[in-house]
Amino acid sequence: MTRRRLAERAFEGLCLAAVLLPLALLVVLLGDVLVDGLRRLDWDFLGGFPSRRASDAGILPALVGTAWLLLLTALLALPIGVGAALYLEEYGGRRRLATLIEVNISNLAAVPSVVYGLLGLAVFVRTLGMGRSVLAGACTLALLILPVVITAAREALRTVPDAMREAGLALGATRWQTIRGVVLPMALPGILTGSILALSRAIGETAPLVVIGALTYMAFLPTDPTSPFTALPIQIFNWISRPQAAFAENAAAGIVVLLATLLVFNAAAVLLRHRLERRTRL
Numbered sequence: 217m218t219r220r221r222l223a224e225r226a227f228e229g230l231c232l233a234a235v236l237l238p239l240a241l242l243v244v245l246l247g248d249v250l251v252d253g254l255r256r257l258d259w260d261f262l263g264g265f266p267s268r269r270a271s272d273a274g275i276l277p278a279l280v281g282t283a284w285l286l287l288l289t290a291l292l293a294l295p296i297g298v299g300a301a302l303y304l305e306e307y308g309g310r311r312r313l314a315t316l317i318e319v320n321i322s323n324l325a326a327v328p329s330v331v332y333g334l335l336g337l338a339v340f341v342r343t344l345g346m347g348r349s350v351l352a353g354a355c356t357l358a359l360l361i362l363p364v365v366i367t368a369a370r371e372a373l374r375t376v377p378d379a380m381r382e383a384g385l386a387l388g389a390t391r392w393q394t395i396r397g398v399v400l401p402m403a404l405p406g407i408l409t410g411s412i413l414a415l416s417r418a419i420g421e422t423a424p425l426v427v428i429g430a431l432t433y434m435a436f437l438p439t440d441p442t443s444p445f446t447a448l449p450i451q452i453f454n455w456i457s458r459p460q461a462a463f464a465e466n467a468a469a470g471i472v473v474l475l476a477t478l479l480v481f482n483a484a485a486v487l488l489r490h491r492l493e494r495r496t497r498l
Contacts, residue, residue: 252464256466262274266451270462275470282419284441285354288355288441293361296362297411330423356424360421361415369403369406372405404492412482412484413485421449430445
């Protein structure tokens with residue numbers, strides 16, 4: 217066997233080890249979390265309020281707070297993100313404004329999440345007077361996922377053939393009518409999939425919410441966008457920082473709930489994309 221062949225096999229072995237080793241560690245960690253978390257997971261845990269006693273602690277305020285955050289984040293980020301993608305792909309061209317927006321999107325995508333938390337604290341919490349509310353958290357997370365939504369929407373719009381746009385214009389439709397009636401329906405599967413995956417990222421963010429002041433102990437439910445809030449990652453962070461072993465089991469159960477939520481979102485993205493693509497072909 218030649219040296220070149222030996223080097224190729226050694227490189228393939230290193231690549232395989234680089235893939236399998238993190239996967240094996242992930243499986244071990246997930247197994248440990250499931251063993252500890254499933255013992256604590258029941259309806260009392262899902263429907264209960266936090267308590268200083270680990271056996272009585274529940275996760276309901278964190279679940280409701282996470283639902284509020286996701287709803288408001290989607291309402292803020294998706295229209296702005298899709299609108300920006302439409303402008304950049306359909307109207308911007310080589311204009312200076314479009315170039316400036318593209319540069320800023322690329323820069324924002326590389327910013328650490330804790331910096332978004334500092335921005336949210338300075339702008340939304342203090343300057344705009346939102347306080348440490350659900351709305352301030354949603355605005356911060358909307359900024360965080362906005363580059364992802366814009367990039368995903370742009371990629372989806374690029375998959376629509378130019379011939380479809382030209383056909384709409386040739387039939388007498390205006391540019392906006394062509395975009396609304398032809399381009400957007402064809403790009404919708406990719407836009408929705410990217411948007412759902414971006415929201416999945418927002419579910420697991422902890423640092424921005426800690427910085428803007430999300431509560432770590434909350435014995436009531438948020439009732440409107442101005443209410444104080446907590447979220448699943450914040451509640452898990454609070455429990456895992458306690459010295460008692462029973463709170464570690466609560467944290468493991470919270471991680472199981474968070475992972476299940478993420479899996480549901482990812483499965484919804486795959487199914488939605490499949491159904492919309494099939495409908496588009498028909």
